[in-house]
Amino acid sequence: MTAPALRFGLTLLLAATLPAASGPKAQADAPPAAAAPRYDLRGEVIALTPDGNGLIVHHEEIPGYMPAMTMEFLLQGAKPADFREGQRIRARMYESAPGEFKLEDIRTEAAAPASAGKKRIEHDAFVELGERAPEFQLLNQLGEKVSLERYRGQRIVLNFIFTRCPVATMCPAATARMISLQRQAAARDIKDFQLLSISMDPVYDTPEVLREYAEARGVDPVNFQFLTGSEASVRRLLAQFGVIAEPSENLWKHTLATLLIDRDGRIRQRVEGASWDPEVFLRLLQ
């Protein structure tokens, strides 16, 4: 990854995930939009941005400029609402302002033809509400193997966090809500559900680290597990569940989502961010 590409990608995610923080830093060497060089881009639409003003796109490598990554784009000459998740696009990309990227001349492409590449794309495809949640093989905080299949017949509330998260309003707040959910469910005698928090930082978050994290917060492991696994399997799950995590000076710049998976393994509810109301899930679990 080239240094400028890394910096732009991170600045973009910082702006996207921490709106209260200062915006992209001015970069004196950024060219004005009209003169900015254009790059051919191919990729897949992951989602509309939370504010609806842009698209989150997983794009292929742009040789000599940027590696394959998932990032946000503003659109020139098209509306984000004209696109849907999973759509393949081609476009020209340019840096419209420091750390801000735009797509122009956007064309949709037919689904990739049957080829070696197709399997990978399907495997990483974003899973929508009502669809079956992707299967996974991970380890819990006790070092036990955990697969989604193991909980067939139960409801699952699932999110992604990492133990070193330094942003109080992000992972720490999300974990506090999961704990509150667990306690309120116990108080109301709600059964047959599991809380699963998958680490987006699996290299650091070993089962031992996750066990300490859980114990320090008084988590009852009977139905609340913290999961980790191989870097590749976690990256794939993040893509499938539409959660973005990119390396940054804060370790990971990331989005958050909490999902409810029903007894048949289908995604029934999805709430973005860390400030969700446990009551939303308690009502569905009741």
Ligand SMILES: [Cu+2]
């Ligand atoms: Cu975090």
